[in-house]
Amino acid sequence: MKKKRTTSGPSSRDLHQKVADARADLMxxxxxxxxxxxxxxxxxxxxxxxxxxxxxxxxREVGALVQPDRSSELSRDLIAPADGVxxxxxxxxxxxxxxxxxxxxxxxxxxxxxxxxxxxxxLGRAVDRGLPMVMLLEGGGHRIQxxxxxxxxxxxxxxxxxxxxxxxxxxxxxAVMGQGFAGPTAYAALADFVVMLRGKSTMGIAGPALVKAxxxxxxxxxxxxGAERQADERGIADLAVDTEVECFAAIRRxxxxxxxxxxxxxxxQQCDDPVDRRDDRLFDLVPANQRRVxxxxxxxxxxxxxxxxxxxxxxxxxxILTCFARLGGRPVGIxxxxxxxxxxxxxxxxCEKAAHFVALCDAFGLPLVSLIDIxxxxxxxxxxxxxLGRRSGRLYFELGIATVPRxxxxxxxxxxxxxxxxxxxxxFDADAAYAWPTAEICAMSIEGAVDxxxxxxxxxxxxPTVARQAMVDRIRDQTGALGAAGGFGIDDVIDPRHTRQLLxxxxxxxxxxxxxxxxxxxxxxxxx
Numbered sequence: 001m002k003k004k005r006t007t008s009g010p011s012s013r014d015l016h017q018k019v020a021d022a023r024a025d026l027m028x029x030x031x032x033x034x035x036x037x038x039x040x041x042x043x044x045x046x047x048x049x050x051x052x053x054x055x056x057x058x059x060r061e062v063g064a065l066v067q068p069d070r071s072s073e074l075s076r077d078l079i080a081p082a083d084g085v086x087x088x089x090x091x092x093x094x095x096x097x098x099x100x101x102x103x104x105x106x107x108x109x110x111x112x113x114x115x116x117x118x119x120x121x122x123l124g125r126a127v128d129r130g131l132p133m134v135m136l137l138e139g140g141g142h143r144i145q146x147x148x149x150x151x152x153x154x155x156x157x158x159x160x161x162x163x164x165x166x167x168x169x170x171x172x173x174x175a176v177m178g179q180g181f182a183g184p185t186a187y188a189a190l191a192d193f194v195v196m197l198r199g200k201s202t203m204g205i206a207g208p209a210l211v212k213a214x215x216x217x218x219x220x221x222x223x224x225x226g227a228e229r230q231a232d233e234r235g236i237a238d239l240a241v242d243t244e245v246e247c248f249a250a251i252r253r254x255x256x257x258x259x260x261x262x263x264x265x266x267x268x269q270q271c272d273d274p275v276d277r278r279d280d281r282l283f284d285l286v287p288a289n290q291r292r293v294x295x296x297x298x299x300x301x302x303x304x305x306x307x308x309x310x311x312x313x314x315x316x317x318x319x320i321l322t323c324f325a326r327l328g329g330r331p332v333g334i335x336x337x338x339x340x341x342x343x344x345x346x347x348x349x350x351c352e353k354a355a356h357f358v359a360l361c362d363a364f365g366l367p368l369v370s371l372i373d374i375x376x377x378x379x380x381x382x383x384x385x386x387x388l389g390r391r392s393g394r395l396y397f398e399l400g401i402a403t404v405p406r407x408x409x410x411x412x413x414x415x416x417x418x419x420x421x422x423x424x425x426x427x428f429d430a431d432a433a434y435a436w437p438t439a440e441i442c443a444m445s446i447e448g449a450v451d452x453x454x455x456x457x458x459x460x461x462x463x464p465t466v467a468r469q470a471m472v473d474r475i476r477d478q479t480g481a482l483g484a485a486g487g488f489g490i491d492d493v494i495d496p497r498h499t500r501q502l503l504x505x506x507x508x509x510x511x512x513x514x515x516x517x518x519x520x521x522x523x524x525x526x527x528x
Contacts, residue, residue, distance in 0.1 A: 008098040019065075025080045026064055042503035043200070044244060045180060046086045046101035049136050053248045054090030054099065063118040069211040080106050083115035084139070087122045089131065092252050093173035095260055098126040101136040103176060111183055114295075116157045123162040130261035132171040136249060140207075141183025163190040170261045173254065176237070176498015177249050181207035181225065193238040193254045193312070193359055195247050196227035203237065204231045219486050229267045232315030235353060238421060240315070253310055257331040258364045265512070266365055271329035273305045275504050278497035281525075286496065287371075293339045296321055296371060299333055299411070303327075305498045312357065317349035322357035324366070328504040333361030336371035337422065346395070346418045347378035348386035352528070355394040358402060367507045368406040370430075374418035395421045399428045401524055405510035407432045407503055409488070414441040418502035425489045432506045433490045434499070439481040441489070446475050
């Protein structure tokens with residue numbers, strides 16, 4: 001009689017437990033020293049951040065059990081749980097997204113060779129499945145232990161190619177949650193929405209230590225790349241907030257206006273705000289006196305659905321507003337001159353801010369509303385020093401290739417090249433072009449035109465000041481809204497209170513896209 005063969009190896013339950021133990025060693029509970037250090041700086045861990053962002057229990061991690069590359073002299077004894085990056089998918093407001101968070105407790109959040117492959121797999125999933133990409137970044141770029149080895153670094157990571165493939169296909173969001181010099185800054189450069197934390201986040205090509213070593217400059221991290229500088233002064237970030245809670249709320253709100261990807265319809269919402277709501281405040285809010293200023297954002301908030309306005313880059317290039325909003329529950333993009341700042345002129349930062357916004361809206365199918373009150377383009381040597389002549393071309397370019405519906409409304413001034421750049425009249429084939437009774441539309445400042453073309457005439461008069469003013473008044477009589485409508489440069493002069501209803505009705509009647517009438521080119525070339 002044969003004896004039964006016995007095995008001394010581990011059982012299935014033993015193997016299962018081994019995996020469970022290895023996974024548990026990665027979690028925050030098993031790394032109390034690292035977690036407490038985060039707490040001492042008022043910061044959260046990578047996994048806590050993901051849990052706070054996504055819908056409850058929806059996160060599904062990939063690559064948690066990876067080990068760092070240990071093939072080089074510098075990395076032979078490296079300990080790096082999950083190789084310093086937490087990656088996976090989860091839902092935000094019920095919609096799936098790809099999520100990645102750098103773990104600052106693992107070698108300062110540096111990106112190792114294996115973590116880079118994890119990131120590449122997640123980016124591929126975002127492209128293939130059409131899922132938004134959200135990155136919560138805090139740390140550096142290449143990990144020194146991996147990067148200072150030619151056998152690793154020479155091939156170069158395909159991450160920037162992969163990030164470029166996301167552009168215009170799925171929303172790409174970056175939150176810089178702390179130190180973000182080098183790699184995180186490069187990732188953020190290719191994102192659609194970048195949010196930073198005041199007093200905690202930094203961005204820049206290199207941090208203070210490398211700057212000092214490289215060029216001898218001593219500078220603090222805040223001065224070099226703090227949140228307020230990068231958001232409000234440089235426009236590198238779209239928003240600076242005070243807390244992580246505000247950061248996650250901003251991410252969720254940004255995504256709420258956009259489809260999952262460019263092939264999907266806009267996310268419409270139920271709207272209790274009446275389509276035909278008429279607000280008498282619009283009469284008094286925009287004064288007929290061209291020299292008086294007002295807050296364009298109040299106009300936007302009155303016209304849009306209640307509580308629906310979400311401003312991007314609110315502290316940067318404040319002479320132009322760029323806002324997501326809803327009209328009858330439909331997401332739209334609104335760009336508008338802001339008379340409170342520089343009288344609403346378009347300078348180089350404003351043109352680039354508006355151009356990027358138009359591209360974002362066009363990529364994801366948001367109709368465009370242009371609210372115009374512009375005295376013209378910035379002029380003078382300071383404007384020319386910014387290469388405005390070329391950088392303004394980006395705004396013309398983006399409006400010229402956009403295929404979403406668009407409506408322009410001239411509230412007051414519509415002067416010169418700025419009127420074109422704001423999409424006024426027939427410049428970019430607006431689906432509707434309107435003016436308020438307070439509109440004044442002409443090729444340039446009336447006073448400037450008189451001084452250029454008629455100076456000899458009024459200087460020869462008995463009283464040059466009176467003669468000059470008479471010429472100004474005569475020309476002004478020809479620039480009003482009725483004249484614009486009389487020549488059919490616009491479709492109608494409208495009651496300001498009727499603006500909301502007309503916008504909603506126009507977008508209701510337009511197809512989501514107009515046919516692309518471009519010639520059979522491979523691609524257009526942006527002027528910037």
